[in-house]
Amino acid sequence: MNRTHFYFFLFALFVTSCGLVAYKYFVLGFPITPEEKVNAWDIEVHISFDAQNEPVKVVLFLPGYSRNFIISSENFVSKSYGITTSTDNINRNVIWAINEASKRQVLLYRFRVNKVKVKNPPDSIPPFELEVPELLEPYRSAANTLLAEVREKSADTESFVMKLFKRLNAQPPDENVAILLDKEISADKKVELAVQLLALADIPARVVNGIRVKTRTNDAQIEKGIEVYSGGKWTSYDPNSGTASISGNYLAWWRGTKPLVQLYGGKNLKTNISVGLQEEKAINAALIRTETMNPRLLDFSLFSLPLHFQAVYHLLLLIPIGVLFLVILRNIIGLETFGTFMPVLIALSFRETHLISGIILFSILVAIGMVARLYLENFRLLMVSRLASLLIIIIICIGVFDILFYKLNLEMGLSITIFPIVILTMTIERMTITWEERGSKAALHQCIGSLIAASIVYFFMFNKYSRHLIFIYPELLLLILAITMLLGRYKGYRLFELFRFKEMNKV
Amino acid sequence: MxxxxxxxxxxxxxxxxxxxxxxxxxxxxxxxxxxxxxxxxxxxxxxxxxxxNVPELYAVIAINHQAHDIHAILKKHSTFVIKPAHGSCGNGVLVITGHSKKGYRTLNRMIMSDEVLENYILEILSGVFSIGGHPDKALVEYRVQLxxxxxxxxxxxxxxxxxxxxxxxxxxxxxxxxxxxxxxxxxxxxxxxxxxxxxxxxxxxxxxxxxxxxxxxxxxxxxxxxxxxxxxxxxxxxxxxxxxxxxxxxxxxxxxxxxxxxxxxxxxxxxxxxxxxxxxxxxxxxxxxxxxxxxxxxxxxxxxxxxxxxxxxxx
Missing domain, CATH: 3.30.470.20 (ATP-grasp fold, B domain)
Incomplete structure (x- = not known):
């Protein structure tokens, strides 16, 4: 029972950890490697007009929700205009206003979007009151005939819309369609007409305006689409094919038939939309995506901590990795080291000096410390004061080294702080005790063992992949815990034990 | 292999x-x-x-100042062993084989003065030989005869x-x-x-x-x-x-x-x-x-x- 319990627990840890990692990787798109980049799009609306020494008001629609993109940042550039943003039940807009302006005025609106598949956009807007258009003859008869014909061949809203667009898109247009379109056969006109016709058929629909975000361009064009309300939600239809889908690079901007920019008190309005491609760290995009798709996950992640706490966790989370490899080195390989976790601490102190110079410095300081310790031995001091004296001597040595290296212009990254000094002192004390108790051979053996273990642990802890992975996917700690616990039940021989019992092979 | x-x-x-x-x-x-x-x-x-059956215990020294007064007891026994209570692998065991005018005679025929012996005991008490360096006691006991x-x-x-x-x-x-x-x-x-x-x-x-x-x-x-x-x-x-x-x-x-x-x-x-x-x-x-x-x-x-x-x- 005990064993089943144990393995069940490990399995639960494993599944939880892997499940969370998989969710974050596949669904939220958290990057596996630190260099991963994703595309973000910078879109700029450039508005210019001539002011005429009188109050000016400019209303610009701002992008609302889109199924394909989320806005990660936005800003407004204008010299001395008052800015008010507001949201009505369908659209978001900004109002620039100024009491008096003259000459050519330029207003800028910039935003950045990230591509994302939003499954359920926060589109809770109920269908508005149907505005049934008052059509005059001959439009009314043409519309009624067309709708009757379409209704005859359709089963539900979706097929109705499809059939309708098929009729509207037919080349050449049939008689009724020709009347309704009134010679103006633009795609935009078709969409507006379709909305009116659908309203006549009691189907709520609305025009959606947007741009295609596909390539860099200095002159993106507004394209109109249609959204139809059916089955409790808004569905986008492609006006060209009439199918219930919309291409993945379509950024829905605002709904309704009003123009993008409305200018009051100025003339010669010129609006230009440019799209730029920007590389962005994948993690930033993933975080933005998470905020939209699963905000609670972000609330309970390390990213919700203040930055200086995050820095602590960048280091703290690496320790389990080091400890895991130490367990392997000690219990599976059988490497002998000072203390249980001393190599991990030594590896941590190497972080500040880097590996090679760390090992050199460490060896020199331990050697000096050993000599000092053996010298202190002559005076038969009590343990605490002996340790304290050792600590003081080591600090003096480090100070001398620092000055020496500085004078010689040797850059060894000698930024030793409090932490490594204490570790050094402990190591020296441990080493001398081992030296006395088990002889010089055992002491050197363990010292080299510790250094090897520290180097290996350092290698696994302080490379950019582990740093990145463990911070982005802290749930990996559960996996590390599971592996560590599993290794805790390892009953087999340690690698070095095989050499120890080698003689037995001859029995 | x-x-x-x-x-x-x-x-x-x-x-x-x-x-x-x-x-x-x-x-x-x-x-x-x-x-x-x-x-x-x-x-x-x-x-x-x-x-x-265990080797007879002559004295236990647990507090520093006792080390100073130990000589009276030690003088009664011609040969004895001093060892830490928490020692391991035979570390810290001191064998005294006899007395001389200048002090105690050790196994390798050296003479240990009273003061040096006291210091040795203090060292045991400070935990030099114990696992983890915890404060320890020193035992004085019968030296087993070969x-x-x-x-x-x-x-x-x-x-x-x-x-x-x-x-x-x-x-x-x-x-x-x-x-x-x-x-x-x-x-x-x-x-x-x-x-x-x-x-x-x-x-x-x-x-x-x-x-x-x-x-x-x-x-x-x-x-x-x-x-x-x-x-x-x-x-x-x-x-x-x-x-x-x-x-x-x-x-x-x-x-x-x-x-x-x-x-x-x-x-x-x-x-x-x-x-x-x-x-x-x-x-x-x-x-x-x-x-x-x-x-x-x-x-x-x-x-x-x-x-x-x-x-x-x-x-």
């Missing part, structure tokens, strides 16, 4: 550190009993209560006999002989010889010195194989009784034999080493499993001793 070694060792039933810790120490040695074996003073008290039987088997120092006792049943034993190289210490990795003993009869098999199989003492040239340890049954009895004494299921019992007082319990070990397998050229596992299977049927000491004769005889 490695898989072959593993297969061979598994066949012999050699227990590695991981298996020892998991299947035996953590299972049969409750943590709260460790203080009784880690503290030699407590072990001694328990043994005296149980009527087990039995003539061992006289030629050892170079300086005191040979001892290590018996692994599992659930009250002695299962494997070896004799540890100090050498010139081990500096009189009976510690295998410091250069002492480990000599396997047939647990049923007390007859020695081969010796292991570092990694070599030997049949004679490297310093004295005396044959060490095939000799019979005197009073072997007494030793087995003593070892077996240590189970009730400490309560530890898996322990190493260290016994010395005194010229006059016979077998004495020196110390108990809650984490006995695995080198004993090399000295005996056999693995622990088959014997551990046999005892695990049968120990419930073994109600008294006699049962356990006869169990050894029945199952563990080499011949």
């Amino acid at each position: 490695i898989p072959k070694l593993i297969r061979q060792f598994n066949k012999l039933g050699i227990v590695g550190i991981n298996r020892r810790n998991l299947d035996y120490i953590s299972k049969y040695n409750p943590r709260h009993l460790y203080p009784f074996v880690d503290d030699k003073l407590l072990t001694k008290m328990l043994a005296i209560q149980a009527g087990i 039995d003539p039987f061992f006289k030629d088997l050892t170079y300086q120092g005191m040979p001892d006999i290590r018996i692994i006792v599992f659930l009250g049943v002695p299962i494997l034993s070896m004799m540890r002989l100090p050498t010139h190289l081990s500096n009189g210490k009976a510690n295998l990795h410091q250069g002492a010889i480990g000599v396997g003993i047939d647990i049923a009869t007390g007859k020695t098999t081969n010796g292991v010195w570092f990694n070599d199989i030997i049949t004679e003492h490297p310093d004295t040239g005396i044959e060490i194989s095939g000799i019979c340890i005197p009073n072997w049954q007494d030793l087995l009895n003593l070892a077996a009784r240590c189970y009730e004494l400490s309560g530890l299921g898996y322990q190493g019992v260290d016994i010395v034999i005194d010229r006059e007082k016979g077998p004495m319990l020196l110390e108990l070990n809650a984490r006995p080493g695995l080198n004993i397998q090399i000295a005996n050229r056999t693995g622990l596992l088959p014997r551990l499993k046999l005892v695990e299977q049968h120990y419930k049927e073994l109600s008294c000491l006699e049962d356990r001793i006869s169990f050894i004769q029945k199952y563990f005889s080499n011949t």
